[in-house]
Amino acid sequence: xxxxxxxxxxxxPPLRDRYSASGVDIDAAHQAVERYRDIAAGWRHPAQLEGxxxxxxxxxxPGDERRALVASxxxxxxxxxxxxxxxxxxTVGADLVNHCVNDILVLNATxxxxxxxxxxxxxxxxxxxxxxxxxxxxxxxxxxxxLGGETAEMPGLYxxxxxxxxxxxxGIVDVDAIPNIERxxxxxxxxxxxxxxxxxxxxxxxxxxxxxEEWAAYGDALLAEHPSYYRSVRxxxxxxxxxxxxxxxxxxxxxxxxxxxxATCKAIFEQSRWTVPxxxxxxxxxxxxxxxxxxxxxxxxxxxxxxxxxxxAMKALAAVPEAKVIGWIEAxxxxxxxxxxxxxxxx
Amino acid sequence: xxxxxxxxxxxxPPLRDRYSASGVDIDAAHQAVERYRDIAAGWRHPAQLEGxxxxxxxxxxPGDERRALVASxxxxxxxxxxxxxxxxxxTVGADLVNHCVNDILVLNATxxxxxxxxxxxxxxxxxxxxxxxxxxxxxxxxxxxxLGGETAEMPGLYxxxxxxxxxxxxGIVDVDAIPNIERxxxxxxxxxxxxxxxxxxxxxxxxxxxxxEEWAAYGDALLAEHPSYYRSVRxxxxxxxxxxxxxxxxxxxxxxxxxxxxATCKAIFEQSRWTVPxxxxxxxxxxxxxxxxxxxxxxxxxxxxxxxxxxxAMKALAAVPEAKVIGWIEAxxxxxxxxxxxxxxxx
Numbered sequence: 001x002x003x004x005x006x007x008x009x010x011x012x013p014p015l016r017d018r019y020s021a022s023g024v025d026i027d028a029a030h031q032a033v034e035r036y037r038d039i040a041a042g043w044r045h046p047a048q049l050e051g052x053x054x055x056x057x058x059x060x061x062p063g064d065e066r067r068a069l070v071a072s073x074x075x076x077x078x079x080x081x082x083x084x085x086x087x088x089x090x091t092v093g094a095d096l097v098n099h100c101v102n103d104i105l106v107l108n109a110t111x112x113x114x115x116x117x118x119x120x121x122x123x124x125x126x127x128x129x130x131x132x133x134x135x136x137x138x139x140x141x142x143x144x145x146x147l148g149g150e151t152a153e154m155p156g157l158y159x160x161x162x163x164x165x166x167x168x169x170x171g172i173v174d175v176d177a178i179p180n181i182e183r184x185x186x187x188x189x190x191x192x193x194x195x196x197x198x199x200x201x202x203x204x205x206x207x208x209x210x211x212x213e214e215w216a217a218y219g220d221a222l223l224a225e226h227p228s229y230y231r232s233v234r235x236x237x238x239x240x241x242x243x244x245x246x247x248x249x250x251x252x253x254x255x256x257x258x259x260x261x262x263a264t265c266k267a268i269f270e271q272s273r274w275t276v277p278x279x280x281x282x283x284x285x286x287x288x289x290x291x292x293x294x295x296x297x298x299x300x301x302x303x304x305x306x307x308x309x310x311x312x313a314m315k316a317l318a319a320v321p322e323a324k325v326i327g328w329i330e331a332x333x334x335x336x337x338x339x340x341x342x343x344x345x346x347x
Numbered sequence: 348x349x350x351x352x353x354x355x356x357x358x359x360p361p362l363r364d365r366y367s368a369s370g371v372d373i374d375a376a377h378q379a380v381e382r383y384r385d386i387a388a389g390w391r392h393p394a395q396l397e398g399x400x401x402x403x404x405x406x407x408x409p410g411d412e413r414r415a416l417v418a419s420x421x422x423x424x425x426x427x428x429x430x431x432x433x434x435x436x437x438t439v440g441a442d443l444v445n446h447c448v449n450d451i452l453v454l455n456a457t458x459x460x461x462x463x464x465x466x467x468x469x470x471x472x473x474x475x476x477x478x479x480x481x482x483x484x485x486x487x488x489x490x491x492x493x494l495g496g497e498t499a500e501m502p503g504l505y506x507x508x509x510x511x512x513x514x515x516x517x518g519i520v521d522v523d524a525i526p527n528i529e530r531x532x533x534x535x536x537x538x539x540x541x542x543x544x545x546x547x548x549x550x551x552x553x554x555x556x557x558x559x560e561e562w563a564a565y566g567d568a569l570l571a572e573h574p575s576y577y578r579s580v581r582x583x584x585x586x587x588x589x590x591x592x593x594x595x596x597x598x599x600x601x602x603x604x605x606x607x608x609x610a611t612c613k614a615i616f617e618q619s620r621w622t623v624p625x626x627x628x629x630x631x632x633x634x635x636x637x638x639x640x641x642x643x644x645x646x647x648x649x650x651x652x653x654x655x656x657x658x659x660a661m662k663a664l665a666a667v668p669e670a671k672v673i674g675w676i677e678a679x680x681x682x683x684x685x686x687x688x689x690x691x692x693x694x
Contacts, residue, residue, distance in 0.1 A: 023502025028470040032498055035476030039483045045460070045492035057494030059460050062519060064411065073462040073497045073515060078504055113392070113406050115420040117464060117513045123375040129382030136386045145392030147404030150420045150513065151379055155370025155551055156428055157511060162504055166464045166497065168420060168515035172409060204502055 024204045026296075049175070054259065055106040055247055058178065068175050070109035074099050074249075075166035078203040082222050084161050085215055089127050091225050092165055093134025098228035099200050100169035101142055102247040102304060105233055106260065107178050109171035113147040114139050116167040121158030123151065131165065142230060144169070181244040181260050184329055188243065189313035190257065190267060192274060192326035193232055195303035197224030201250045202283075202298045209287040221279040229304040235319045240312035246305045254295040257305055258338035266332035269295075269341045273326050276301045295341050302326060371551045373643075396522070401606065402453040402594055405525065415522050417456035421446050421596075422513035425550040429569050431508050432562055436474050438572050439512055440481025445575035446547050447516035448489055449594040449651060452580055453607065454525050456518030460494040461486050463514040468505030470498065478512065489577060491516070528591040528607050531676055535590065536660035537604065537614060539621060539673035540579055542650035544571030548597045549630075549645045556634040568626040576651040582666045587659035593652045601642040604652055605685035613679035616642075616688045620673045623648045642688050649673060 049058040049068055056072040076095045083092050093116075101111055116135045118128060128151055139146045149167075158164065198206060210218060229247075236242060244260040257267045276284075280301060284294050294300055307329065308316055317323050332338060396405035396415055403419040423442045430439050440463075448458055463482045465475060475498055486493045496514075505511065545553060557565060576594075583589060591607040604614045623631075627648060631641050641647060654676065655663055664670050679685060 023469075024500050025470050028472050029498070029500065031472035032470060032475045035472055036479055036496070036498075039476065039480050040493065042483070043487050045490070047459070048492045048494065054495075057460070057462070057492070059492055059494055061408075062459070063414075067410075069416075069459070069517070071460065071462055071494050071515075071517065073464050073495055075464060075466065075497060075499050077499060078501050081503055112394070112409070112416070113404070113418065115404070115418055115515055117420050117422060117515075119422065119511055119513070122370070123372050123379060125375050125378035125382055128379045129386065132383055133386050136389070140390050143392070145395045145404070145406055146387065147395065147406055147418050148401075148420055149383070150422055151376070151383075152422050152424060152513075153371050153376065153551075154425050154511070156554065157425055157509055158504070164466055164501070164504060164511060166466070166499075166513060168418075168462055168464075170416065170418065170517055204500075207503065 023208070056104045056109070058107060058173070060175070066175055068173055068178070069170055070104045070107045070173050071168060071170045072100050072103040073166065073168045074103060075164065076200045078207060079200055079223070080163055080165055081207065082203065082215055084163060085212060086219050086223065088219065088223055089130040090134050091223050093131055093136070094138040095200055095226040096165055096167045097135055097138035097142070097169070098226045099249070100167055101228045101230050104169055104171045105230055106245045106247050107173055109173040111142050111144040111169055111171040113145040114167060114169050115147055116149040116165065118149065118151045119158060119164045120151070120153055121155060121162050122160040123153040131163070135167070138228070142228065179242065179244050182262050183243045184262055184265050184307050186265065186329055186331040187310060188307050188329040189310045189325045190269070190327040190329065191236070191306045191308060191313055191316050191323050192302040193229050193304040193320070194274070194322050195248065195277070195299040195301050196227050197221055197277070197279060199226040199249070199299055199303060205287055205289070205297055206283060209283060218279070227303060232320045232323065233304070233306065236306060236316040236323070239315040239319045240308045242306050242308055244307040248299045248303050248305065252295045252297060252299060253302055253305070254292070254339045254341065261329070261338060264332055265329050266336060267327060267339045268330050269327035269339070271341060271343045274301055274324050291343060370555070396525075403451045403456070405454060405520070407522070413522055415520055415525070417451045417454045417518045417520050418515060419447050419450040420513065420515045421450060422511065423547045425554060426547055426570070427510055427512055428554065429550065429562055431510060432559060433566050433570065435566065435570055436477040437481050438570050440478055440483070441485040442547055442573040443512055443514045444482055444485035444489070444516070445573045446596070447514055448575045448577050451516055451518045452577055453592045453594050454520055456520040458489050458491040458516055458518040460492040461514055461516050462494055463496040463512065465496065466499045466501055466505060466511045468502060468509050469507040470500040478510070482514070485575070489575065526589065526591050529609050530590045531609055531612050531654050533612065533676055533678045534657060535654050535676040536657045536672050537616070537674040537676065538583070538653045538655060538660055538663050538670050539649040540576050540651040540667070541621070541669050542595065542624070542646040542648050543574050544568055544624070544626060546573040546596070546646055546650060552634055552636070552644055553630060556630060565626070574650060579667045579670065580651070580653065583653060583663040583670065586662040586666045587655045589653050589655055591654040595646045595650050595652065599642045599644060599646060600649060600652070601639070601686045601688065608676070608685060611679055612676050613683060614674060614686045615677050616674035616686070618688060618690045621648055621671050638690060
């Protein structure tokens with residue numbers, strides 16, 4: 001099987017191309033998004049609402065236009081290769097469901113149901129059962145129906161012991177309760193909720209950096225469960241007026257938070273306000289990942305952000321003890337970047 | 348890359364294991380379904396309706412319990428390997444969307460929106476754009492929003508030029524309009540709508556039977572588009588009382604039609620009533636597929652079935668000229684098979 005990153009830790013390319021050398025092409029991803037935008041521009045269903053930062057799509061409910069269905073499809077990436085190598089299949093289901101729950105939570109939606117897609121090279125009923133049991137448990141934890149799924153055995157496309165896992169969530173929201181990000185303003189605080197490990201992003205880099213013979217030693221960190229932020233967010237919303245939210249997935253803090261800001265605002269992050277988890281700090285060190293790329297490739301210890309007034313930030317921290325103020329919003333002049341990350345506190 | 352079926356046409360296993368030798372393990376699939384059933388039995392969301400033959404799941408709409416959302420996830424199987432080998436990417440999107448439309452049509456649902464999942468070894472924006480354009484066109488043909496999607500680049504899991512494509516559809520139905528299959532009775536007619544090629548099933552067998560150097564010659568047949576039966580079914584419903592429907596996917600006529608029959612009924616198919624398409628007949632011959640396995644592995648030329656009274660069958664055929672009566676319903680005694688296929692007409 002072609003493994004474009006297999007030789008990488010031994011023959012290091014220039015720093016700037018580090019992540020690309022692990023086999024993930026960010027430029028190609030941007031080009032694909034451009035093409036999708038052109039395709040979507042050709043026709044848009046009248047019931048479709050403008051998305052917020054493309055975390056999820058929203059569709060007005062036929063016959064009850066004050067409500068919208070909110071849906072998102074995602075996968076767990078090459079985390080499955082580590083799960084397969086370590087034969088630990090129980091946690092990827094929660095990774096998948098929680099990722100999707102967080103995506104529609106950005107639009108304030110409550111999950112209704114979920115469907116999974118499991119693709120394997122050779123079907124082993126015990127392994128498939130373990131994976132789907134994990135999906136089912138995570139659905140149940142959110143009072144969400146596991147409404148269906150597909151298991152596909154595809155010899156020739158997957159190696160016998162490999163698998164891919166993706167899923168789709170559908171939730172519901174009152175259209176008036178979808179965050180209006182235009183309310184975000186200079187002086188607002190960015191509240192961060194802690195990540196547990198890499199979640200479901202950066203695994204091509206991790207696999208290229210950590211040799212497979214070390215995976216078992218790092219197993220708990222590599223397979224740490226992508227948490228759901230549902231209950232923390234609801235607890236904060238009970239005490240604070242949340243103006244915008246972001247799920248920190250591929251693209252990191254640097255790309256995801258700006259997706260939910262008005263064009264007149266930028267996000268300032270102060271790295272000194274939270275601690276980068278040891279495993280992520282070690283991965284950054286071993287991969288020589290430059291400062292700018294760190295906050296696009298990895299979550300750097302923050303899994304979800306909420307933007308609130310500074311007065312409400314104190315209430316949010318009281319409601320959810322693990323929450324931290326990780327930065328604030330400033331006015332953005334034309335041409336300025338939408339996110340700035342200070343490695344140490346400067347103010 | 349491991350290719351369990353590569354040697355198969357040269358060293359033929361016993362007839363009964365033919366499909367299994369192509370790398371798809373029907374027994375493992377049944378075992379996995381058993382495990383999923385056990386998992387699902389542990390908890391069921393109160394809004395979840397009993398499915399019909401597991402083609403799709405249904406979930407009562409919160410706040411309007413006379414309606415239900417109907418959802419299904421599916422993929423296009425290893426048809427993607429043929430599309431990738433022939434570099435013909437435009438049709439797999441329609442295969443995927445139409446497959447999903449047909450699945451929820453079994454519950455009489457009208458599609459609302461769709462989300463796709465595209466996984467690649469190496470992202471090529473032009474190819475991804477072509478695939479997603481096909482998805483978009485097929486959505487538009489059903490007035491269905493392409494609400495979102497995920498494109499994942501996963502080096503190490505997929506070979507550089509390979510891809511997998513899956514998707515999820517969500518539709519809506521009045522709960523009273525979901526077919527009540529208990530109304531099916533002996534004497535009813537089975538109306539079949541013609542398939543175009545293999546649709547999205549039997550590709551592991553096809554790849555094992557037809558050497559890759561012949562794929563280009565068979566390209567149009569191998570990549571024939573999985574049709575949507577939406578308009579044909581609606582046209583038949585305008586003139587006939589449709590009691591049950593089935594989408595003929597993996598498992599063929601033999602497994603899919605019985606999934607929508609009461610336990611007291613069996614389906615009798617008369618092969619003489621329709622013509623097996625030349626390409627499928629040739630595949631059966633070249634693979635030495637035994638009679639019983641043909642109707643489980645391949646669609647044998649029928650893509651969708653509807654059960655109506657014999658009086659209504661004539662109206663259905665008048666409304667949709669390509670429809671055919673392909674069999675009828677008989678009373679089933681305990682222990683009898685739920686489907687019988689007569690290779691030639693016996694009555």
